[in-house]
Amino acid sequence: MKRRLALNGLVGLVGVAAAQAPLRLAMAATSATTAAATAPDLAQAVRERLQQPEWLRGEFTQTKKVAGFAKPLLSRGEFVLARGRGVLWRTVKPFASELRLTRDEIRATQGGQTSMRLEASREPVVRVINSLMFSLLNGDVGGLTELFELSGTVKGAGWQLSLTPKPGALRQVLKQAELEGDAFVRRIQLHEANGDESLIQLLNLRPDAAPEPGLFQ
Amino acid sequence: MSLERVTRRLAGLWLVLVLACAAHNLWHWGFAHRAPVTDMLAMLPRDEQRPVAAQATQALADAGSRRVSVLIGGGDWGAAQAAADAFLQALGDVPARHRVGDADQQRWLDLYAPVRQGLMTSQARERLTTASTATLADQALATLHQPVAGPRVGSWAEDPLGLFGQWLAERGQGSRVRVQDGRLMLTDGSDPGCHFALVLIELPGSGFEIGAVRALMPRLDAATRAAEARGATVLQAGVPLFAAAASDQAEREIHTIGLGSLLGIVALTLMAFRSLRPRLLVMLSMAVGLLVATSVTLLCFGELHLVTLVFGVSLLGVAENYGTNYFSARQGLPPVERWTMLARQIPVVSLAMATTVIGYAMLALPPFPGLRQVAVFSATGLVAAFVTVLWWFPLLDGQGRMAPTRFAEWLGSRRARWPSLGARGLTLLGLGTLLLAAAGASRLRVDDDIRQLQSAPPALVAQQREFARLMQAPGVAQFFVVQGETEQALLEHEEALTARLRAMGLGVQAVSDWLPSLRRQREDQALAARRMTELQPVIEERLGQPVSLGRGAAGELTPRAWLDSPASEPMRAQWLGWLGDGPASAVLLRGAESRETRDALAALRLPGVSWVDKVGEVSDLLGRYRVLMIAVLLLGHALTWAALAWRFGRTSWRALAPTALASVLTVALLALSGQVLQLFHILPLLILLGLGVDYGIFMLEQPGRRETRPFLSVTLAAASTLLSFGLLALSGTPALRAFGLTLLFGVFLAWCLTPFFVPDHD
Numbered sequence: 001m002k003r004r005l006a007l008n009g010l011v012g013l014v015g016v017a018a019a020q021a022p023l024r025l026a027m028a029a030t031s032a033t034t035a036a037a038t039a040p041d042l043a044q045a046v047r048e049r050l051q052q053p054e055w056l057r058g059e060f061t062q063t064k065k066v067a068g069f070a071k072p073l074l075s076r077g078e079f080v081l082a083r084g085r086g087v088l089w090r091t092v093k094p095f096a097s098e099l100r101l102t103r104d105e106i107r108a109t110q111g112g113q114t115s116m117r118l119e120a121s122r123e124p125v126v127r128v129i130n131s132l133m134f135s136l137l138n139g140d141v142g143g144l145t146e147l148f149e150l151s152g153t154v155k156g157a158g159w160q161l162s163l164t165p166k167p168g169a170l171r172q173v174l175k176q177a178e179l180e181g182d183a184f185v186r187r188i189q190l191h192e193a194n195g196d197e198s199l200i201q202l203l204n205l206r207p208d209a210a211p212e213p214g215l216f217q
Numbered sequence: 218m219s220l221e222r223v224t225r226r227l228a229g230l231w232l233v234l235v236l237a238c239a240a241h242n243l244w245h246w247g248f249a250h251r252a253p254v255t256d257m258l259a260m261l262p263r264d265e266q267r268p269v270a271a272q273a274t275q276a277l278a279d280a281g282s283r284r285v286s287v288l289i290g291g292g293d294w295g296a297a298q299a300a301a302d303a304f305l306q307a308l309g310d311v312p313a314r315h316r317v318g319d320a321d322q323q324r325w326l327d328l329y330a331p332v333r334q335g336l337m338t339s340q341a342r343e344r345l346t347t348a349s350t351a352t353l354a355d356q357a358l359a360t361l362h363q364p365v366a367g368p369r370v371g372s373w374a375e376d377p378l379g380l381f382g383q384w385l386a387e388r389g390q391g392s393r394v395r396v397q398d399g400r401l402m403l404t405d406g407s408d409p410g411c412h413f414a415l416v417l418i419e420l421p422g423s424g425f426e427i428g429a430v431r432a433l434m435p436r437l438d439a440a441t442r443a444a445e446a447r448g449a450t451v452l453q454a455g456v457p458l459f460a461a462a463a464s465d466q467a468e469r470e471i472h473t474i475g476l477g478s479l480l481g482i483v484a485l486t487l488m489a490f491r492s493l494r495p496r497l498l499v500m501l502s503m504a505v506g507l508l509v510a511t512s513v514t515l516l517c518f519g520e521l522h523l524v525t526l527v528f529g530v531s532l533l534g535v536a537e538n539y540g541t542n543y544f545s546a547r548q549g550l551p552p553v554e555r556w557t558m559l560a561r562q563i564p565v566v567s568l569a570m571a572t573t574v575i576g577y578a579m580l581a582l583p584p585f586p587g588l589r590q591v592a593v594f595s596a597t598g599l600v601a602a603f604v605t606v607l608w609w610f611p612l613l614d615g616q617g618r619m620a621p622t623r624f625a626e627w628l629g630s631r632r633a634r635w636p637s638l639g640a641r642g643l644t645l646l647g648l649g650t651l652l653l654a655a656a657g658a659s660r661l662r663v664d665d666d667i668r669q670l671q672s673a674p675p676a677l678v679a680q681q682r683e684f685a686r687l688m689q690a691p692g693v694a695q696f697f698v699v700q701g702e703t704e705q706a707l708l709e710h711e712e713a714l715t716a717r718l719r720a721m722g723l724g725v726q727a728v729s730d731w732l733p734s735l736r737r738q739r740e741d742q743a744l745a746a747r748r749m750t751e752l753q754p755v756i757e758e759r760l761g762q763p764v765s766l767g768r769g770a771a772g773e774l775t776p777r778a779w780l781d782s783p784a785s786e787p788m789r790a791q792w793l794g795w796l797g798d799g800p801a802s803a804v805l806l807r808g809a810e811s812r813e814t815r816d817a818l819a820a821l822r823l824p825g826v827s828w829v830d831k832v833g834e835v836s837d838l839l840g841r842y843r844v845l846m847i848a849v850l851l852l853g854h855a856l857t858w859a860a861l862a863w864r865f866g867r868t869s870w871r872a873l874a875p876t877a878l879a880s881v882l883t884v885a886l887l888a889l890s891g892q893v894l895q896l897f898h899i900l901p902l903l904i905l906l907g908l909g910v911d912y913g914i915f916m917l918e919q920p921g922r923r924e925t926r927p928f929l930s931v932t933l934a935a936a937s938t939l940l941s942f943g944l945l946a947l948s949g950t951p952a953l954r955a956f957g958l959t960l961l962f963g964v965f966l967a968w969c970l971t972p973f974f975v976p977d978h979d
Binding site for chain 2: 067121
């Protein structure tokens with residue numbers, strides 16, 4: 001039985017890997033003049049700067065460098081972030097597809113057809129992936145601290161966080177992540193263990209967006 | 218030649234025979250190390266026996282028989298981990314598995330990654346067969362861009378549709394256990410916030426070795442307390458726990474019921490005879506019966522079934538009557554008169570013996586080898602015990618006069634309290650019985666389900682049930698055995714079967730899911746290769762750059778390689794190896810609990826596939842034995858009547874009627890007291906027939922109301938039977954309880970009714 005279980009761990013791990021793949025941010029080293037803050041202070045400083053509304057809408061562009069491809073893969077679209085409800089990631093270009101992460105499942109759809117579905121009741125790792133996605137996009141320091149060692153700097157209204165996965169499954173797929181933002185997360189950069197890199201930029205953020213609970217039913 | 222000289226000669230001969238039997242037994246059990254056959258289905262008629270099914274059942278049962286699984290937690294995952302650590306620490310050096318290293322996970326990939334091109338889920342096969350190239354390209358590209366892309370192993374270009382990851386994920390769905398933080402974790406499917414840590418304990422040694430289980434239990438209890446002290450719920454499951462509970466219960470009952478029974482019988486003997494000698498000799502007669510019966514059965518059948526031993530020994534209990542009758546008749550006589558007494562008693566006891574043996578011999582009529590064994594065993598045992606009484610007792614009963622004790626005299630004189638019932642009394646008695654029988658018939662419930670006989674403590678059963686709900690593991694009581702001429706034929710048969718079962722909406726656990734047939738691997742490889750070739754230009758165009766798709770190694774997974782890999786360990790129990798004419802495997806099911814589903818499964822006809830429902834078959838067997846036993850019982854009554862008529866003529870019914878009434882009343886009382894009747898209620902009725910008719914014979918032989926000896930004999934015999942078999946009504950084991958309860962009612966009623974039927978001679 002044990003190995004069968006081990007496999008499930010593997011599947012979970014692969015799922016986490018998949019979650020990491022897109023998010024990446026080519027982040028320049030921050031100014032040497034900025035003092036590095038200690039972790040609790042840093043968390044507090046970042047938290048003070050972040051707005052973190054109940055509902056957040058915006059657009060994204062993603063640049064992904066994948067082994068085996070000469071040119072980087074570009075995509076863009078829009079997203080909705082709803083605290084306690086989930087994340088909607090709607091790719092518009094190069095073609096339409098939708099990814100919805102809620103408390104209970106991850107579901108990918110294309111032209112109204114479900115192409116992939118993972119249920120938390122069957123795969124508990126779904127919740128970990130969802131919490132990771134939400135924390136990265138929202139800059140939720142509390143959630144990030146559970147999975148990463150944090151270091152970083154703050155400067156004026158801006159902040160930058162460097163995330164190193166804690167020992168465990170996540171470290172096997174993700175080497176390092178960088179977050180940068182002010183009142184919102186603006187750039188996310190991911191360095192995967194296999195060498196792939198992703199940069200995600202969040203644009204046109206609208207914290208005043210009208211709630212649409214129907215999105216996450 | 219005088220009876221004494223004849224008896225002395227015969228006693229010597231008998232001693233030689235008994236010693237020979239003793240030697241035979243010693244050789245068989247002691248030196249040849251043979252054990253009784255325990256498979257219930259070996260009791261089926263030969264042409265209905267399926268050795269492959271039996272071996273498959275055995276192999277599956279053995280695989281899990283040494284494992285105890287423990288779930289610890291019931292709240293958040295952090296608390297469950299802490300409780301599991303406390304549990305493991307308290308468990309000490311008992312080998313337990315809980316943590317999973319990266320190396321364990323890597324073994325999966327070592328086995329399957331080199332052959333990944335031939336592995337896909339049935340949904341993927343369906344999609345690759347029917348979907349257009351454009352649709353497939355859409356799906357492939359979406360996973361390239363989406364943040365969460367479902368399970369994937371390796372790079373996107375290697376497997377753009379994620380076929381291998383999906384296949385591995387589907388394998389993972391077979392179990393609810395996951396690896397989290399390097400530990401085995403289980404989450405309640407109906408409560409996502411409820412997590413458990415899973416600890417697996419593998420006992421050393423083999424099968425039901427109770428020593429290893431006994432050694433584990435205190436450690437397990439201490440570990441459980443340590444985890445519970447941290448507020449965790451602890452659920453234990455596993456065959457060893459049931460073995461431990463059963464042996465505890467048996468031990469407790471030996472201490473209480475067994476001791477109570479022994480003390481009662483010894484006290485009764487001392488009060489009636491002021492000596493232990495009668496009791497020791499009665500026990501000797503029964504021991505000789507057992508010894509001879511075992512030898513003769515072994516000689517006839519070559520083996521002894523455990524059921525024969527259990528049933529046979531209980532049927533032998535009737536031999537109690539002969540010894541007791543001897544001493545009741547012998548009491549108060551000077552030693553020299555024992556021969557005249559014996560000459561008088563021989564025809565009576567012979568008749569008593571013959572009527573019983575007739576009933577037992579009836580068991581040999583149905584074509585069940587099991588019942589034939591029981592018939593031979595109990596009939597020879599009874600004759601041997603009888604012969605021991607006749608030939609050895611006169612030589613061993615001592616030189617005393619065996620003066621009647623006051624208790625014996627008082628007990629014998631109680632006979633006078635019973636009036637002889639006239640026509641009116643008997644009619645009333647018959648009417649009363651009829652009324653009770655009608656009331657009983659209205660409440661009569663019959664159920665042969667073997668699970669009725671389960672006697673595990675309710676707390677343990679409840680834990681096991683909750684464990685099964687959380688794990689959603691497939692059952693091993695019902696399954697399919699699949700066979701083929703070759704391993705590949707077997708796997709192809711399995712694939713045909715699992716496709717049918719999945720179409721029925723059942724959860725399936727089969728070897729071929731982990732080890733597809735070579736034919737399927739090759740077909741899938743070809744399909745994947747063809748679709749990749751078609752996808753390549755479409756994807757390149759959409760991406761606007763060249764990319765090389767899915768050209769990985771395409772090896773083949775053979776049964777040998779699979780079996781040699783540590784990754785196959787969890788499924789190896791279902792690979793049954795060579796069984797009968799070829800390799801065989803077991804296919805396990807989830808969600809096949811309902812009667813309709815099981816019937817539908819039993820009706821499935823596919824090449825190389827047979828349905829095994831051990832619970833159903835054993836229950837069915839018990840039911841057939843019950844029906845047969847009722848027929849034997851009726852026939853036994855008729856033949857006994859015929860034998861009685863030969864000696865008692867027109868009054869013979871008076872010897873039989875009390876027992877017949879007692880049987881009817883017993884069944885009625887059992888039904889009225891809410892018992893669900895099965896074989897173990899009916900079997901003792903055959904013993905009751907043997908016992909009760911003896912009471913009738915002894916009383917009818919000396920019918921006078923002033924005669925004390927027959928009544929003393931009958932009362933002592935009945936009391937001993939109640940103390941030995943009747944006390945089984947207190948047992949926690951349902952089969953023994955049913956047995957005891959039936960004899961408790963039956964023997965008491967037969968004893969109580971018999972004097973009413975003896976005609977008044979005073």
